[in-house]
Amino acid sequence: MKSAAGVPAPRRIGGATALAGVIGWPVAHSRSPLMHNFWLAQYGIDGAYVPLPVRPGAFETAVRGLQAAGFRGTNVTIPHKEAAFRIVDRLDRSARRSGSVNTLVFASDGMIEGFSTDGEGFVANVQAHGIAVKDGRALLLGAGGAARAIAASLLDRGVAVVLANRTPARAEELARALREDAAPAVEVVAWDDMATVLSRCDMLVNTTSLGMEGGPPGDFPLDLAAADPALVVCDIVYVPRQTPLLRDAAAHGLRCVDGLGMLIHQARLGFCKWFGTDPVIGPEVEALLDADLRGQGR
Ligand SMILES: NC(=O)c1ccc[n+]([C@@H]2O[C@H](COP(=O)([O-])OP(=O)(O)OC[C@H]3O[C@@H](n4cnc5c(N)ncnc54)[C@H](OP(=O)(O)O)[C@@H]3O)[C@@H](O)[C@H]2O)c1
Structure with missing residues (x-):
């Protein structure tokens, strides 16, 4: 879409925009932002999902900060999954059994909930x-x-x-x-x-x-x-x-x-918890990720 000035209209991010992301180190290679932002656009949800590079040792500080800043939650990837397991207030059964957490939800009562969806x-x-x-x-x-x-x-x-x-x-x-x-x-x-x-x-x-x-x-x-x-x-x-x-x-x-497909299916619970919609896992999201991987010669 073009604005009146003929330049692409900026994506509107406002006070009500629901925010989530993926914490990792490194995290630039993660396909999760592409996938979640695709679903956000597909369902017309006012939300954004960003990569969050957080060094080992800074994980808890980063999580508390994101919670204080109003994020809905985050995914957690290497090397922070065990640290996430240690700091959450509530663990679901999958996380208890896995000994790690890959999905954090900042609940409305101030608690941090941890899930393992792998x-x-x-x-x-x-x-x-x-x-x-x-x-x-x-x-x-x-x-x-x-x-x-x-x-x-x-x-x-x-x-x-x-x-x-x-x-x-x-x-x-x-x-x-x-x-x-x-x-x-x-x-x-x-x-x-x-x-x-x-x-x-x-x-x-x-x-x-x-x-x-x-x-x-x-x-x-x-x-x-x-x-x-x-x-x-x-x-x-x-x-x-x-x-x-x-x-x-x-x-x-x-x-x-x-x-x-595992990458796509494991993302579903987080999206649903943060953005309130259970995404249908169709061929489009797989094609998008596949093209992205191939675009880099993979
Ligand atoms: N598709 C998805 O959604 C998804 C989700 C999670 C992870 N993954 C992928 O799964 C892989 C493992 O992830 P993780 O989180 O489980 O990692 P991890 O905890 O670091 O475990 C790595 C495993 O690989 C083994 N390993 C490493 N180098 C090896 C070698 N040269 N020969 C034989 N075994 C070797 C390790 O064996 P030792 O115990 O002997 O070191 C260990 O069992 C990664 O490639 C990751 O990208 C994919």
Whole structure:
């Protein structure tokens, strides 16, 4: 739209504009602003969502300041998810089970509420691909923050989980935490032995940063040639969308689920809480993010 002077009309941000954002360090690469501002425009909501670069150590100061400045809440990404877990006043069950928080809501009673939406975002994305998430067994590669959230959501749906992590102590620690939370169906397998359990699994999920652009070099000690043709292979890395693991899985004719949909589904709860509308997750937002990733040669 053009103003009377022929220059583009400025986006109107006023006293009633609902504000939210994403706190991370670094945060410039985050696609969350693109996604949330797309939904705000789509639904004609008077709101804005901004990247908030906050250094480690400054997280709590920043959060209290944003709350005082009237923000509705924020997303939280690396490296602040555990710090967010520690400072919130109210934790929902998903956050308690994940030990981390990726969504903050500044409630009207002055309390800060914390949610973890990664696990449910993962499950919703797999389901959106027409794959049922119930019963069966998943081999989960990794034992970091995302692994914990995803494992908890899979266990909630009766899916048994086998953990394999480069650092075995972290996998054991995660298994212990999940079992204490009334989830006995957790096993651990050594990183180099992951191939030995694959034939017992219906799903393989990469939650490590292997395969991520700019991530660590290396490969999984896995030969998918021997996998059951019904195996579903999921990668939560979404830059690039088609990771080496997914390329290999596709080459062997296996069903694949990439990580972009998880990013979109995990964003839904925050948008709904801050802006009062539950966004419909349609092909437009996925196409927008996909084009943005491709625009940068990804
Ligand atoms: N799609 C989405 O919406 C979404 C959401 C959250 C995260 N993610 C992606 O998921 C990945 C993990 O995130 P996170 O928050 O869980 O990170 P994190 O807590 O730092 O965990 C990283 C995991 O990667 C493993 N790892 C790192 N380098 C490795 C290597 N060279 N070989 C084998 N394993 C290695 C680590 O193993 P050790 O314990 O041995 O170090 C650990 O299990 C990131 O790429 C992130 O971008 C995607």
